[in-house]
Amino acid sequence: MTRTYSGLPRWVFVPALLGAVFVVLPLVAMTTRVDWSQFGALVTSDSSVAALELSLRTSAASTALCLVLGIPLALVLARTSFRGQRALRSLLLLPLVLPPVVGGIALLYTFGRRGLLGESLDLLGIRIAFSTTAVVLAQTFVALPFLVVSLEGTLRAVGQRYEVVAATLGARPTTVLTRVTVPLVLPGLLSGAVLSFARALGEFGATLTFAGSLQGVTRTLPLEIYLQRETDADAAVALSLVLVVVAVLVVALAQGRGRQWG
Template structure:
């Protein structure tokens, strides 16, 4: 039998197309790096507007990621471990922000939590105003980032199956003990990976944030909004800030990849 042609068993035409695809992603990043005014990089990214936007983005993205974990883990568990009428519809609705334009999500949030929104009466009664505040930024980021955690964790839960949980239950462990001592440790790398991806999505959120929270320096103007505003008035500053965001995104994606490898390795050891 003849050895398969191509590089490492992959046809050469596939390799060529893969290289073209990689160049399509990498070349714009290279072009941005070339455009950076390196002599002015530090002053540009350490201005008050830039540091306010970066720190706000980090704080709100961290809070949004925490909300994604608090809400997303139970959602993923229910979708993966239970059966109920309309489950497919519910899953589709949960994952809907993945395909919705972010500005549509922002409009939906505005008409839910805004001053004239669906929850106007109870919010007025409690004296709560959310729209165009830092809280609105966090909610907008959570709305677009939550599906990443749910999707990642639900897939991991379905992959590991229920046999270890069943063994724990037969030994007398209650549902909460099984969840805490068996289920969550089994899918912990997937949970970390989903949380990291949610953080990355929240960090790069623009459309929903602008629509629902506006752009007030130090309050709602996150780093993507600052980059957009600087693009018109100071292109060098915009490119410098974009480079910072790219660097953070690369770090986050790298962490998510490592977590995914850890998840795969953990499953292989269990099997």
């Protein structure tokens, strides 16, 4: 059996182990509080199933929206240079550090009935706030920066040498983008998409502020867990475990695909 030389001092493994325990131990502790005899009944109630289905549907939709908007954004930030680029990047990354409830308030004053755009949309009979669409927009607002950061970093890492060669050989910009750039950055693109999906799946504050908590319409699984925590702690723990399992499956699937494409 061949051992790989890490080149790390031994003391590094101590805080590394503490960090791993810090993350894993609370998850293990949560499993010890699950009432396994009632687990099936707790997670298959009408409200729980509706919340899980809504979370998966809206998270998938917001991830698709992140791809549509985030890929061009990352390309512009990584492949161009213009005045105000740093300021634009800082603004785009603000949702990473802002409290989600602040994002919800910002969205409410943009798309709400008296918002910057919402008032005009309301005259056309389009109401976004406190709807399923509002859930998707709230999730996209907080998840989009994860895709942009991941993909921009990958684009900068792979460089432009293959793109330059393709362009020199006569390939059009769109051909270079679809046949050269995208295949090169697929692992980073996948990682960003998974991070966006995971962030959307766990979104709470912006969703509650902008979309409210209407069962079957805007009440996602994190909101359902919060409400159940106030009335039925066993159901909250069981639903939390379901959310953890879904997240683990998504990350594991992405890592497997990433290794294949890598």
